[in-house]
Amino acid sequence: MRKISLPLFFLLSFIIVSDVKAKENTAPLIPFPEKVEWLEGKFLLSNETGINVKSNELYRYFISKVNELTGLNFTLKYKPDLNNEVIIKIDSSLGGSNKEFYLLTVSEHIIEIASSFEEGLFRGMQTFFQLIPASVKTVKNGSTVDIPCCKITDKPAFKWRGLNLDCTRHFMTKEFIKQYVDILAYYKFNILHLHLTDDQGWRIEIKKYPKLSQVGSLRKETDGSLYGGYYTQYEIKEIIDYAKSRFITVVPEIEMPGHCLASLAAYPENSCTGGPFEVTNKWGVFNDVYCAGRDSTFYFLENILDEVMELFPGKYIHIGGDEVPKDRWKACPRCLARIKAEGLKNEEELQSYFVKRISEYLNSKGKDVIGWDEILQGGLAPGAVVESWQGMQGAIEAAKLKHYSICSPFAYTYLSNDIESLDLHLTYLYEPVPPGLPADEKKYILGGEASLWTEETLQNEVDGKLFPRLLALSEVFWTNSKNKDYEEFHSRVRKVYNDLTAVGIQYGQESKAISFSSSYNALRKEFMVNITLGQEEFIIHYTINGSEPDSTSAIYNAPVKIIKPSELKISAYMNGHFTGKKIDLLFDFHKAVNAKLTLTERYDDQYRACGDETLIDGIRGSNDFHDGLWQGFYGVDFEGIIDLGKEKNISEVIPRFLSDSNSWIFLPASVEISLSDDGKNYSDAKVIENDIPEKNPEILFKDYKASYDNRSARYIKVFAKSIKQCPAWHPAVGEKAWLFIDEIEVN
Ligand code: ACM
Ligand code: ZN
Numbered sequence: 001m002r003k004i005s006l007p008l009f010f011l012l013s014f015i016i017v018s019d020v021k022a023k024e025n026t027a028p029l030i031p032f033p034e035k036v037e038w039l040e041g042k043f044l045l046s047n048e049t050g051i052n053v054k055s056n057e058l059y060r061y062f063i064s065k066v067n068e069l070t071g072l073n074f075t076l077k078y079k080p081d082l083n084n085e086v087i088i089k090i091d092s093s094l095g096g097s098n099k100e101f102y103l104l105t106v107s108e109h110i111i112e113i114a115s116s117f118e119e120g121l122f123r124g125m126q127t128f129f130q131l132i133p134a135s136v137k138t139v140k141n142g143s144t145v146d147i148p149c150c151k152i153t154d155k156p157a158f159k160w161r162g163l164n165l166d167c168t169r170h171f172m173t174k175e176f177i178k179q180y181v182d183i184l185a186y187y188k189f190n191i192l193h194l195h196l197t198d199d200q201g202w203r204i205e206i207k208k209y210p211k212l213s214q215v216g217s218l219r220k221e222t223d224g225s226l227y228g229g230y231y232t233q234y235e236i237k238e239i240i241d242y243a244k245s246r247f248i249t250v251v252p253e254i255e256m257p258g259h260c261l262a263s264l265a266a267y268p269e270n271s272c273t274g275g276p277f278e279v280t281n282k283w284g285v286f287n288d289v290y291c292a293g294r295d296s297t298f299y300f301l302e303n304i305l306d307e308v309m310e311l312f313p314g315k316y317i318h319i320g321g322d323e324v325p326k327d328r329w330k331a332c333p334r335c336l337a338r339i340k341a342e343g344l345k346n347e348e349e350l351q352s353y354f355v356k357r358i359s360e361y362l363n364s365k366g367k368d369v370i371g372w373d374e375i376l377q378g379g380l381a382p383g384a385v386v387e388s389w390q391g392m393q394g395a396i397e398a399a400k401l402k403h404y405s406i407c408s409p410f411a412y413t414y415l416s417n418d419i420e421s422l423d424l425h426l427t428y429l430y431e432p433v434p435p436g437l438p439a440d441e442k443k444y445i446l447g448g449e450a451s452l453w454t455e456e457t458l459q460n461e462v463d464g465k466l467f468p469r470l471l472a473l474s475e476v477f478w479t480n481s482k483n484k485d486y487e488e489f490h491s492r493v494r495k496v497y498n499d500l501t502a503v504g505i506q507y508g509q510e511s512k513a514i515s516f517s518s519s520y521n522a523l524r525k526e527f528m529v530n531i532t533l534g535q536e537e538f539i540i541h542y543t544i545n546g547s548e549p550d551s552t553s554a555i556y557n558a559p560v561k562i563i564k565p566s567e568l569k570i571s572a573y574m575n576g577h578f579t580g581k582k583i584d585l586l587f588d589f590h591k592a593v594n595a596k597l598t599l600t601e602r603y604d605d606q607y608r609a610c611g612d613e614t615l616i617d618g619i620r621g622s623n624d625f626h627d628g629l630w631q632g633f634y635g636v637d638f639e640g641i642i643d644l645g646k647e648k649n650i651s652e653v654i655p656r657f658l659s660d661s662n663s664w665i666f667l668p669a670s671v672e673i674s675l676s677d678d679g680k681n682y683s684d685a686k687v688i689e690n691d692i693p694e695k696n697p698e699i700l701f702k703d704y705k706a707s708y709d710n711r712s713a714r715y716i717k718v719f720a721k722s723i724k725q726c727p728a729w730h731p732a733v734g735e736k737a738w739l740f741i742d743e744i745e746v747n
Contacts, residue, residue, distance in 0.1 A: 025148040027131045028492035030471050031188055031478035033154035041108045045132075045145040047073055050085040055118060057245065062088065062125055069132050069502075071142025086111040086128075088121055100190075101155040104128060106147050120155075122247045126186055127152060134498035158432060158447030160406050161477035162191030162251070163470070165462075166416075168198035168262075169283070170454040171229035172462070178242050180462075183505070185246040187474035192243055193251045193318060193449055196231075199261035199280045203230045204252070208303050211266035219262075219279040227281070236311050244313075251370070252312050255320030256301060257290040257354045264288055270297045272332035283455045285323045292354045293334025302361050309365055316385065317362055321355055322372035344378075352378025359384055370406065373397075385446070389414075392434040399441035407432040407448040411606050415469050416453040419534060421626065424493070424510040427472040428486050429605045447477050464508035467500060468493050509534040513572050513581035515628070517610065520594045520618060527562040527587055527618060531570060538572040538579065551576055562587045583627060586620040591650070592642050592716070592746035593618040600639035607632025607740070614742065615640060615655075621742035623699050625658055625665060635736030638668070638720040642744065647677065647712045652705060652747040655718050658740035659692065660699045661730065665738040667692060668720035671704035675713035682717055684708065695729055718744055 026038045045066075051074055053059035063074040091114040094103065102115040102124035113124040131147050163184055165172060177192075184192060196204045202216030218228035231239070240250045261280050268275025272291040280286065290297050308317060326347035329335040339350055351374070359369045359381030369375075370385040373394025380386070380398070386405040388394030395405035407413075412422065412430035432448045450466070450473045457465050471493055475484065493510070500507050513534045520527050531540055540556035541549040549571045560568060565588055572581040597616050603609075609631045610617060621629030659667045670689045674682040686706035704720070722739045726732040 026150075027133070027148055028495035029127060029130050030489075030492055030496060031475040032483055032489070032492070033127060033152045034480055034483070035153045037151040039107075039149040039151065041149040042146040043106050043108055043111055043149065044084075045070070045072065045086075045111075045147055046084075046143070048079075048081070048084060049074075050079045050081040051088075052078060052080070052085055053088040054090065055121075058088065058118065058121060058125070061245065065125070065129060066132075069129055069137050069140070070145050071136075071140035072145065073142065083109045085109070086113075088113045088125070090114075090116065090118065090121065092116050096155075098155045100159075101153075102127075104150070104152040104154070106131065106149045106151075108149060111147065119247050122185075123154070123156075123188055124152075126188055127154065129186065130499075134495065134502070137502040138498050140502075156188065156478045157480050158445070158477050160191055160447030160449070161189045161474070162193050162406070162447070162449035163189055163466075164193035164195060164253075164408070164449050164451040166195040166198070166452060166454045167203050167229075168195055168201040168454075170458050171201070171203065171227075172459045173229075174231060174235045174239060176459055176462075177239055181239070181243045181246055181248055183503070184248055187471065188478050189474065190248055191251055191449065192248050193253060194239075195253045195255075195453075197253070197255045197263060197320075198259045199286050200283075201228060201230075201279060202262040202266065204236060204254075204308070205230060205232045206304050206307050207233070208307065209267065209300070212263060212304075215266040216262040216279060219281050221281050233307070233311060240312060249314045250312060251314055251316055251318055252308055253318035253320055254301075254304065254308060255322075256358065257292060257351065258285070258322070258324035259320055260290055261286050261288060264290075267300065270294065270300055272328040272335060285325060287325045287327045289324055289328060290354075291332060291334060292329060292350050293332055293336070293338040298357060298361075301358060305358070305362060306365075309362070309367060315366075315368055316370050317367050318370040318387070319355065319358055319362075320372060321351075321375040322389070324351055324374065326351075349378040351375075352381075355384070356381040387449070389451075395445060396434050396437060399437060399444040402444065404444050404446050406446050407434075408451055410451075413448060413473060414451050414453065415466050415473075416451065416455070416457065419509045420512045422469070423512055424469055424472055424490070425486055426605060426608075427469045428476065428484070428489060430473070430476050431481055432476065433481075448473070463506045467505055467507035468497075468510050471496070512628075513538065513579065514540070514570055514583050516570070516583065516585065518585075518617060518619060522594050525563070525589065529560045529562060529568060529585070531556050531560075533572065535572075535574075537574050538581075539574070540570055541573055542568060542570045544568050549582075551578075565589060584622055585629075588618050588620060588743070588745060590618065590745045590747055591648055592616040592644065592744060595645060595746075596643040597744075598641045598643070600641075601633060601636040603631045604634040607738075609742070615744050616642060617743075619743070620656070621658070621701075623658070623701060625660055625663060625699075625740050630658055630740045630742045632665075633722065633739040633741070635722070635724055636739075637722050637724075638718070638739050638741060640718050640744065641679070642716040642718075642746065643679065644714050644716070644746075647714045648746075649710070649712045650675065650708050650716070650746060652707055652745070653716055653718070654703045654705045654745040654747075655720065655741060656701050656703050656743055656745070657720065658699070658701045658742070659696060660740075661695070661697060663738070664726055664730075664732055664735065665740045666694060666723050666726075667702055668704070668739060669723055670721050672717075672719045672721075673704075673706040674717045674719075675708070675711060676715040676717065677713055679715045682715070684711060684713075694723070694727060716744075716746065 094116045099117040099119040102120035104124045115121045202212045213230040217230040264271045265277040265279045329347045368383045373388045386398035398405040511534045515532045518529045541553040543549045544566045546567045568585045572579045667690045672687045674685040676682040688704040
């Protein structure tokens with residue numbers, strides 16, 4: 001009975017060991033491919049390996065990249081050796097219409113990358129580069145390099161995967177942009193969007209209008225110094241060609257009709273007032289825009305676009321279109337005459353006239369326009385692509401009109417946002433397809449872009465803003481959302497920090513300065529609070545008696561135990577000084593702590609606080625809705641059902657809501673609280689009306705308290721009626737309103 005024959009025993013142990021080995025034999029691929037099978041064994045890449053690439057250009061690129069990453073020394077001479085060879089080949093039998101689809105197999109003797117198209121081969125090569133161990137990349141010692149055996153099939157979820165670099169507010173050199181082209185290629189982006197013109201600088205040479213670069217590229221800083229820079233057409237071509245050889249399309253953005261002070265400083269005759277103007281050194285939105293009443297403005301822009309189209313071979317020209325104040329147009333006799341002559345209703349329609357007229361011009365040259373979502377105002381031009389930045393609404397509206405869109409909502413994709421409001425985790429949660437979009441409209445979502453606006457960022461600070469969050473967006477745009485898993489992604493990110501260092505990327509933080517997690521031990525009746533820091537150099541000082549921590553307060557070095565109601569105040573210090581980063585946590589041992597909470601509508605990921613248990617975690621939010629404790633619900637009512645696990649005597653139920661109308665956060669009109677023993681039949685409903693005026697600029701919170709006399713129940717339902725839309729008196733009238741709640745206290 002207990003005897004096991006030797007061969008079977010051996011076989012079993014072999015299988016188990018091999019499984020473990022295969023698991024260890026992996027690489028941290030970002031973005032994660034569609035399908036990966038890790039196998040046992042390694043391919044030993046060395047100078048003796050034959051490299052067999054049919055396309056000359058890809059051959060040169062491949063070996064120079066492998067040499068650079070490994071320190072090996074491949075030459076262009078091909079040495080056939082079917083026992084030790086890398087084969088990169090077009091295989092039209094693979095078929096498929098997706099040009100980026102590729103297969104990558106690594107066995108102990110042969111590595112093969114195959115695709116029907118060169119584009120797919122190129123993407124597959126990037127996956128191969130990521131199979132090279134980080135230790136080798138960092139040291140570049142070049143003896144033999146172990147490549148883990150695997151079988152990968154891959155293609156992208158979205159065909160538009162971009163990075164928008166603002167080189168106007170702060171200039172980036174041509175060399176720097178080319179380095180970023182390589183970085184983008186490595187993470188499988190395929191679009192580089194260059195924001196080339198704005199109020200603070202004109203950055204592209206236009207031969208017909210030399211003052212655009214002579215005058216428009218320079219601004220006088222407040223200290224009197226001159227700041228500037230621009231790309232000659234020769235340099236632009238160099239960037240475009242470099243990107244093209246890496247299967248990246250460069251999309252130029254030439255802003256109109258707003259964000260054009262630098263252009264007006266050079267040629268003030270294109271404005272409503274005639275100027276004069278200066279290239280501004282301030283950030284913001286400015287009233288002086290191109291005059292829509294003068295035909296000469298359109299001829300000027302068409303001549304510029306002629307040169308731009310000559311340079312940029314792609315199908316799309318981005319014409320901005322965002323943030324256009326209408327003040328000048330309202331007071332300009334030419335603009336008013338245009339409105340009349342064209343039968344337009346108002347200045348919004350004049351904006352649409354402007355965009356349509358330019359779009360028609362570009363269409364006549366075989367190009368299509370992209371514009372920020374304001375181009376929806378007054379109707380879309382035929383073929384226009386909407387880049388949805390204010391949220392996802394622009395993409396949804398575009399899809400309804402059967403127009404394509406690029407999804408770049410600022411809350412998730414503006415990597416200029418600081419890490420406190422957009423951390424790695426939130427970036428990763430972004431989904432370019434809006435929930436609820438009908439299936440036949442999904443095809444209009446081309447993909448998305450990360451944006452780096454550079455008001456606050458100099459060239460040498462770009463890495464720290466983009467990384468590591470750009471890794472999250474690489475996966476958001478490439479990886480099928482079914483395969484996304486933050487914890488698993490995060491473990492890969494941890495492993496690629498060495499890769500980033502190896503190529504000189506000075507990455508920044510992945511999470512906010514201070515994060516916390518807390519767990520409650522019901523048996524011991526105590527909370528354990530765990531604090532993590534966004535920056536290694538920070539030292540945390542904390543107190544639990546309500547006093548403000550200073551540099552003499554306790555230093556955090558292990559989870560803090562909370563055994564009675566208290567206020568835990570946490571402050572981050574660096575080099576003995578308070579950094580300004582702090583959080584306050586108010587602990588309350590009420591009856592619903594550790595209960596089960598079911599939400600009818602999901603909270604918005606931007607304000608998810610600590611996730612599903614936030615509202616019954618025993619920790620209260622401060623009056624700062626950004627503090628990571630408030631949970632936000634966008635444009636929907638709130639309904640939560642608490643299951644206490646068993647019947648408990650209930651005297652009070654107190655959900656707390658926040659009001660901050662300047663941030664579109666409103667108190668619920670009313671809250672209904674009811675109780676149940678079986679989770680089906682609810683009774684004892686109490687309705688608490690809001691008694692605080694809606695039009696209230698103060699930040700405050702309100703407890704919607706229901707009191708009970710001697711009532712025991714297991715289930716508690718809290719229903720809060722949202723006002724859903726910002727009211728008529730509010731600047732954002734008609735936009736969705738927020739409902740913010742933290743903690744449903746049960747006594
Ligand atoms: C934008 O952020 N104004 C496109
Ligand atoms: Zn005008």
